[in-house]
Each structure stands twice: as structure tokens, then as C-alpha cells.
Amino acid sequence: MGLGPEAAEERERPFLERLDEPVRARLLEMGTPQTYESRQALMRAGEPGDFVMLLRHGYVKVTSADRMGATVILDVGVPGDLHGEIAVIAGGIRMADVVAIEEVHVRRIAASEFNRFLLDHPSAMREVLVSVARRFVLAQRQRTQSWKPQAVARVATRLDYLVGVCGIRTPAGWRIGIPLSQDELAQFIPMGRTMVAQALDKLRKAGVVASSRRAITVVDREALRMITEKGVT
Numbered sequence: 001m002g003l004g005p006e007a008a009e010e011r012e013r014p015f016l017e018r019l020d021e022p023v024r025a026r027l028l029e030m031g032t033p034q035t036y037e038s039r040q041a042l043m044r045a046g047e048p049g050d051f052v053m054l055l056r057h058g059y060v061k062v063t064s065a066d067r068m069g070a071t072v073i074l075d076v077g078v079p080g081d082l083h084g085e086i087a088v089i090a091g092g093i094r095m096a097d098v099v100a101i102e103e104v105h106v107r108r109i110a111a112s113e114f115n116r117f118l119l120d121h122p123s124a125m126r127e128v129l130v131s132v133a134r135r136f137v138l139a140q141r142q143r144t145q146s147w148k149p150q151a152v153a154r155v156a157t158r159l160d161y162l163v164g165v166c167g168i169r170t171p172a173g174w175r176i177g178i179p180l181s182q183d184e185l186a187q188f189i190p191m192g193r194t195m196v197a198q199a200l201d202k203l204r205k206a207g208v209v210a211s212s213r214r215a216i217t218v219v220d221r222e223a224l225r226m227i228t229e230k231g232v233t
């Protein structure tokens with residue numbers, strides 16, 4: 001997938017899926033399995049990075065606090081994603097919290113073991129680099145989009161991204177697979193909750209999305225993508 005400016009705001013397939021079979025099998029033998037309950041932190045900002053986590057089942061959110069102390073969701077993580085690589089590679093502290101959205105199963109791999117694995121498998125090293133580069137590109141895009149004046153266009157952009165990450169095809173359209181609350185959706189855009197509710201209402205009335213308390217379905221993705229560019233009134 002290209003990373004050009006006109007590319008949709010999508011990310012690569014999860015890290016694990018991008019590895020060749022023998023390398024993937026080797027990685028899956030490493031570390032120890034662990035389970036986290038919904039809302040439990042897998043790792044916390046500021047802690048030393050002495051392990052990485054390979055997500056095997058369930059969704060997580062990567063969160064940080066803005067200058068006023070409000071929580072911002074930087075991204076969501078899906079099965080196959082790798083977390084904690086930044087502090088492990090840079091040898092520093094965690095840059096964000098990673099929190100379970102539902103019950104999650106991971107493999108926790110010690111930093112020393114993971115670093116050895118990367119040296120032994122240059123193709124995996126490259127894929128870690130791809131993940132980090134991709135996050136960098138998305139963060140830059142998000143930052144430049146935060147001044148998009150149209151609230152509806154900003155909400156539409158994030159919904160389109162979520163469809164790319166965890167969309168489930170249903171007869172009614174693309175259901176967003178991650179059970180995000182309205183507060184979490186607001187933290188992900190990021191935008192005030194009331195503005196998000198108003199934007200969702202406009203999208204609903206335009207026949208682009210259908211939503212209930214924790215489930216959003218993108219009924220018309222083409223129209224959603226048009227709105228990410230032009231907005232609606």
C-alpha cells in the first residue's frame with residue numbers, strides 16, 4: 001500500500017500477518033501468554049520498556065493525556081499488532097498507555113528475547129520499521145487534520161479509518177468491530193462529546209451511518225469518503 005498524500009487513512013495489515021510463515025511460527029513460540037480484563041492496562045506511559053506484547057485476541061486502545069490532562073486515544077490495536085516496541089528499541093520509557101477495551105490475550109516477550117529475534121530475522125526487523133513508520137505517517141496526518149473546520153468531516157475520517165482497521169461486512173454495511181463508547185469515540189477523534197453526537201446525527205440523517213449505543217455501522221462507505229473530503233452541511 002502506498003503512503004502518498006492522497007492515500008486513504010488506512011494502515012498496514014497487523015505485524016504478525018505480515019511475517020512469513022516460519023518467522024511467524026517462531027515468534028508465536030516466544031514469551032508467555034497473558035490475559036487482561038477490559039479496562040486493565042497492558043503497559044503504562046513512563047514505565048521502562050522491558051517487554052513487548054503481541055496481541056492475539058481482543059482490542060486495545062493506545063492512550064495519552066493532552067496538555068489539559070484529558071485522555072486522547074492515539075490508535076486502536078487489533079489481534080496481530082505488536083505493542084511496546086518503541087521503548088524496547090529506543091531503550092527508553094513507554095510513550096503511551098495501552099489499555100484493554102475488552103478481554104484480551106497477548107504474548108508477553110522480554111525485550112532481550114525480542115531484540116535477539118529481530119537480529120536473527122531481518123525481515124521481522126523490517127516489518128517493525130514499517131509499523132513505526134506507518135504510525136509516524138498517521139500521527140502526522142492526524143495532526144494536520146485536527147484543524148479541519150468541518151466537525152462532520154473529522155468524524156467521517158476517523159470512522160473510515162476504523163472501518164479499515166476493524167470493519168465487519170454485514171448486510172447493513174460495515175459494522176465497526178471495536179465496541180467503542182461515545183466517550184471513547186470522542187477521545188479518538190478527538191473532539192467534545194456533544195459535537196461528536198451532533199456530527200453522528202448529521203451522518204445518520206444523511207443515510208451514511210446507523211448507530212446505537214456502542215455499535216456504529218457505516219451504511220454507505222463511498223458517501224463517507226466523499227464527506228471526509230468535502231464535509232456535509
Ligand SMILES: Nc1ncnc2c1ncn2[C@@H]1O[C@@H]2COP(=O)(O)O[C@H]2[C@H]1O
Pocket residue numbers: 043049062074075082083084085086087088093094095096097098135139
Ligand atoms: N500513535 C500511536 N499509534 C499506535 N500505537 C502507538 C502510538 N503511540 C504509541 N503506540 C504504541 O503504544 C506503545 C506504548 O509503549 P511503547 O512506547 O514502548 O510502544 C508504544 C507503541 O507500541
